Amino acid sequence: MRVWDRLVRLLHWTLVGSIALAWLSTLGLGIVKWHEPAGYVALAVVASRIAWGFAGGHYARFTQFVRGASATARYAREVAAGHEPRYIGHNPLGGWMVVALLLCVAATATTGWLYTTDMFWGEEWLDQLHQALAWAVLVLASVHVGGVVFTSIRHQENLVSAMFTGNKRPAGGDDVA
Numbered sequence: 001m002r003v004w005d006r007l008v009r010l011l012h013w014t015l016v017g018s019i020a021l022a023w024l025s026t027l028g029l030g031i032v033k034w035h036e037p038a039g040y041v042a043l044a045v046v047a048s049r050i051a052w053g054f055a056g057g058h059y060a061r062f063t064q065f066v067r068g069a070s071a072t073a074r075y076a077r078e079v080a081a082g083h084e085p086r087y088i089g090h091n092p093l094g095g096w097m098v099v100a101l102l103l104c105v106a107a108t109a110t111t112g113w114l115y116t117t118d119m120f121w122g123e124e125w126l127d128q129l130h131q132a133l134a135w136a137v138l139v140l141a142s143v144h145v146g147g148v149v150f151t152s153i154r155h156q157e158n159l160v161s162a163m164f165t166g167n168k169r170p171a172g173g174d175d176v177a
């Protein structure tokens, strides 16, 4: 069944590419001129994805996958006990990770931009904050990929290829559609 629409998939892989480029450009490979453009692309992707979270189709909407504290805690207990249901959209923990990633990328790119303005240029604390946020994006993304691999194994489906094709195995009896 179709789960991730074209725009969700395009935005996801553009975001991954732009953040990878923003990071790589800081490693002294002679591509530092790509740092700011890559960061602005990441910011534009986040803004688009947030708009799509209100205007997009069923599985793209925040109201579909951002769950309350008690539902999220229950899901975490079910994962720990090894009997969590399969979700067709983002599961409750994955949903909060989506929110955290979007906010953290937005904060990273915004602090990077501010550092280039006349008002904040040379402010040491802002430079430090920008770099700390950039590291937080890396840590969150690593946990995110860990969660994707874990859930793929638990439910015997390749979630990474689903983010390319948009399709997942249809909902079965106990699945949360």
Ligand code: HEM
Pocket: 008, 011, 012, 015, 016, 019, 020, 049, 060, 089, 090, 091, 094, 098, 101, 102, 105, 141, 144, 145, 148, 159, 160, 161, 163
């Ligand atoms: C900088 C790195 C990354 C960021 C910021 C990021 C961000 C996101 C976001 C915002 C979503 C939600 C998609 C949506 O509803 O629009 C998502 C989902 C997803 N991402 Fe990433 N991602 C990153 C890296 C990766 C990588 C490297 C992989 C694969 C190896 C990956 C695989 C996935 C998959 C499979 C989903 C769907 C999860 C599900 O089935 O619920 N992500 N990611």
Ligand code: HEM
Pocket: 019, 022, 023, 026, 035, 036, 037, 038, 039, 040, 042, 043, 105, 108, 109, 110, 111, 112, 113, 114, 115, 116, 127, 130, 131, 134, 135, 137
């Ligand atoms: C989300 C994307 C971004 C990531 C992951 C990121 C990451 C980083 C990292 C890791 C550094 C430290 C580099 C070093 O110490 O050599 C850095 C520095 C910097 N970034 Fe970003 N950045 C992003 C977006 C932006 C944007 C949008 C701008 C501005 C338009 C920007 C402007 C800068 C500047 C000016 C520095 C140098 C600060 C200094 O001289 O110490 N960044 N960024």
